Amino acid sequence: xxxxxxxxxxxxxxxxxxxxxxxxxxxxxxxxxxxxxxxxxxxxxxxxxxxxxxxxxxxxxxxxxxxxxxxxxxxxxxxxxxxxxxxxxxxxxxxxxxxxxxxxxxxxxxxxxxxxxxxxxxxxxxxxxxxxxxxxxxxxxxxxxxxxxxxxxxxxxxxxxxxxxxxxxxxxxxxxxxxxxxxxxxxxxxxxxxxxxxxxxxxxxxxxxxxxxxxxxxxxxxxxxxxxxxxxxxxxxxxxxxxxxxxxxxxxxxxxxxxxxxxxxxxxxxxx
Amino acid sequence: xxxxxxxxxxxxxxxxxxxxxxxxxxxxxxxxxxxxxxxxxxxxxxxxxxxxxxxxxxxxxxxxxxxxxxxxxxxxxxxxxxxxxxxxxxxxxxxxxxxxxxxxxxxxxxxxxxxxxxxxxxxxxxxxxxxxxxxxxxxxxxxxxxxxxxxxxxxxxxxxxxxxxxxxxxxxxxxxxxxxxxxxxxxxxxxxxxxxxxxxxxxxxxxxxxxxxxxxxxxxxxxxxxxxxxxxxxxxxxxxxxxxxxxxxxxxxxxxxxxxxxxxxxxxxxxxxxxxx
Numbered sequence: 001x002x003x004x005x006x007x008x009x010x011x012x013x014x015x016x017x018x019x020x021x022x023x024x025x026x027x028x029x030x031x032x033x034x035x036x037x038x039x040x041x042x043x044x045x046x047x048x049x050x051x052x053x054x055x056x057x058x059x060x061x062x063x064x065x066x067x068x069x070x071x072x073x074x075x076x077x078x079x080x081x082x083x084x085x086x087x088x089x090x091x092x093x094x095x096x097x098x099x100x101x102x103x104x105x106x107x108x109x110x111x112x113x114x115x116x117x118x119x120x121x122x123x124x125x126x127x128x129x130x131x132x133x134x135x136x137x138x139x140x141x142x143x144x145x146x147x148x149x150x151x152x153x154x155x156x157x158x159x160x161x162x163x164x165x166x167x168x169x170x171x172x173x174x175x176x177x178x179x180x181x182x183x184x185x186x187x188x189x190x191x192x193x194x195x196x197x198x199x200x201x202x203x204x205x206x207x208x209x210x211x212x213x214x215x216x217x218x219x220x221x222x223x224x225x226x227x228x229x230x231x232x233x234x235x236x237x238x239x240x241x242x243x244x245x246x247x248x249x250x251x252x253x254x255x256x257x258x259x260x261x262x263x264x265x266x267x268x269x270x271x272x
Numbered sequence: 273x274x275x276x277x278x279x280x281x282x283x284x285x286x287x288x289x290x291x292x293x294x295x296x297x298x299x300x301x302x303x304x305x306x307x308x309x310x311x312x313x314x315x316x317x318x319x320x321x322x323x324x325x326x327x328x329x330x331x332x333x334x335x336x337x338x339x340x341x342x343x344x345x346x347x348x349x350x351x352x353x354x355x356x357x358x359x360x361x362x363x364x365x366x367x368x369x370x371x372x373x374x375x376x377x378x379x380x381x382x383x384x385x386x387x388x389x390x391x392x393x394x395x396x397x398x399x400x401x402x403x404x405x406x407x408x409x410x411x412x413x414x415x416x417x418x419x420x421x422x423x424x425x426x427x428x429x430x431x432x433x434x435x436x437x438x439x440x441x442x443x444x445x446x447x448x449x450x451x452x453x454x455x456x457x458x459x460x461x462x463x464x465x466x467x468x469x470x471x472x473x474x475x476x477x478x479x480x481x482x483x484x485x486x487x488x489x490x491x492x493x494x495x496x497x498x499x500x501x502x503x504x505x506x507x508x509x510x511x512x513x514x515x516x517x518x519x520x521x522x523x524x525x526x527x528x529x530x531x532x533x534x535x536x537x538x539x540x541x542x543x544x545x546x547x548x549x
Contacts, residue, residue: 035371038364042424045361045505050421057419085318092315129534130527131498133410134508137515142336144328151322198294221410224501238414250407257406 061243068247076233076252082147083229083256086222087215090154095208097155098162105163106170108178109196120163127160132218136227147228154215154222161211169203170196205271213264220253342520351514351522358510359529361424362496365506369428369496370489373435378481380436381443382469388447397440404437409495413504424505431492431499438491442484443477450476479548486541493537497530 016024103109105120136153143149178195186194223231230249237245298304348355383389383397404412409430416426416433450473458472500508507526514523 031371035368038367039428041360041364042368042428042505046423046425047421051425054419061415061418081321085322088314089318089322125535126531129494129531129538131494133498133501134511134527134530137501137512141515142332142339144325144332146325146328147322148324148329217406217408221408224410234411250411253411254406 064243065247067244068251069242069244070248072245072248073252076230076249079223079230079233080252080256082150083219083223083231084216086147086150086154086227086229087212087219090151090219091158091208091212091215093151093155094158094162094211098159099166099204101159101163102166102170103192105167108173108175109170109192124160124163124167127156128164129160130157132157132215133221133225136222137225140226145226145228150219150222150227150229153227154219157218158211158215162207165207166200166204169200169207173199202271206268209264209267209271213260216260217257220256339520342518343524345521346524346528347519347521348525351510351519351525354510354513355507355522355526355529358500358505358507358526359533361427361509362493362506365424365428365431365496365499366489366493369431369435370485370492372428373432373488373492374439374481374485376432377436377439377443380440381447382473384440384444385447387450387452388473397444401437401441401444404433405441409434409499410502413499413502417503422503422505427496427499427504427506430504431495434495435488435492439484439488443481446477446480447473482548483545486544490534490537490541494534 101120101124104111104116105124107113107117110117110120132153135156136149139149139153139156143152173196177199178191181191181195219229219231220234221231223229223233224235226232230253234246234249237243237249296304298307380397380400383393384401386394389397412433413426413430416429420426420429454476455468455472458468463471496506496508497511498508500506500510501512503509507530511523511526511530514520514526
């Protein structure tokens with residue numbers, strides 16, 4: 001924090017030197033310029049006439065969306081159940097595969113830093129970078145449309161997520177407990193079961209519930225590419241411009257997400 | 273180890289009963305078994321009600337090999353222009369929506385902090401956050417596409433809206449946790465509301481703000497890659513078209529590009545977060 005001399009001889013506090021000030025302003029200028037240039041690019045690809053009547057379109061859309069077709073809910077309970085299944089079973093499968101991968105990837109538990117770890121890290125990265133919707137797109141082509149493709153898409157996306165967060169948790173455990181067990185003569189599996197697993201258990205439970213919560217949301221849209229769940233009904237209703245049905249679906253999704261968020265918050269509080 | 277095992281080879285029931293066991297996760301045995309039973313029941317019910325067309329799946333398995341071999345070698349060239357266009361749309365969408373979303377999320381976050389805002393404003397800002405967070409980006413994109421037409425503008429608006437909910441919620445949590453003494457000290461000097469926010473609240477939440485922004489930039493790119501599936505522009509559009517035309521080699525190229533950019537984004541955002549925190 002430089003103190004600059006004023007002309008009158010009274011020192012004045014300044015946060016930055018002039019050079020630092022200039023740097024900061026140049027940074028801001030560059031950032032804003034980049035954002036504006038990017039917006040220009042988007043703007044060139046936009047038909048603004050359609051945008052200007054958006055308020056009108058929006059009002060029109062809302063007027064067509066209300067009142068919701070309440071009777072349509074009767075056909076939605078099964079898809080809703082499917083959606084919950086996609087999220088939950090997908091998360092379970094992901095836990096099944098993600099946990100071993102995490103132990104293989106963590107520095108302090110991997111059998112081989114040179115051979116196993118890089119392979120596992122690549123699996124984790126590939127799984128994480130591809131969105132569940134894209135996994136679903138590929139799986140629908142292979143397995144045909146349906147819930148199975150959805151479950152596997154959720155699982156494939158979640159394996160990397162769970163494995164990454166869990167192996168970071170494993171790497172951060174307190175080594176003194178592990179050492180104490182080793183000093184008492186415990187074998188490797190015993191060290192794992194009594195020294196490491198209890199330490200990462202809260203993190204593991206938190207990660208699983210967190211991912212399940214995310215998966216509930218993701219499962220609502222997998223149907224758009226044919227991978228089962230309530231998204232199939234959403235797609236069908238939008239294609240037939242049946243907006244009152246769309247509203248009904250939105251209401252159910254809202255309810256389901258609220259319940260899942262409440263549930264995961266409860267579980268997290270109970271564990272941590 | 274083996275010596276002690278040999279010594280206690282005979283099973284000692286009394287000792288086994290006295291042996292220490294770790295405490296169970298759920299204290300009450302009744303509740304514990306009810307939870308176990310409920311979970312088991314759910315899994316059975318869930319697995320049973322999943323309708324799987326096994327014949328179709330089995331057929332697909334045979335075709336999967338041919339389908340996957342269609343991915344190799346990835347073809348970056350023949351649809352190079354489409355890929356470049358989609359990529360530019362995705363990247364510009366990401367930049368604009370992140371910048372705009374952060375700018376808009378700051379006032380919402382201030383309004384959603386119970387220690388700063390009066391109750392009506394608090395509830396209003398919390399409602400914005402709740403709506404934005406409930407719906408998956410794709411669903412919001414469908415609504416925006418219906419309103420402003422196909423193209424990257426719809427995607428940009430979607431991501432901006434999602435960014436506001438995400439950033440405002442996490443930032444508000446941090447603002448609610450600030451050190452009250454510093455805020456009071458600045459207030460005691462007679463600072464106005466804006467100087468108060470700028471000199472007591474902002475410095476305390478700045479590392480988190482920067483970290484979250486970097487994280488959101490990363491998320492926004494990932495999401496921009498799928499918004500194209502509903503017509504909101506970006507590289508997802510290119511990918512979808514490639515799948516529709518059975519040009520799997522182009523699809524493979526697009527997927528590789530997505531993975532590469534996600535990796536770069538992730539490392540950069542991780543580096544920024546480590547640096548500020």
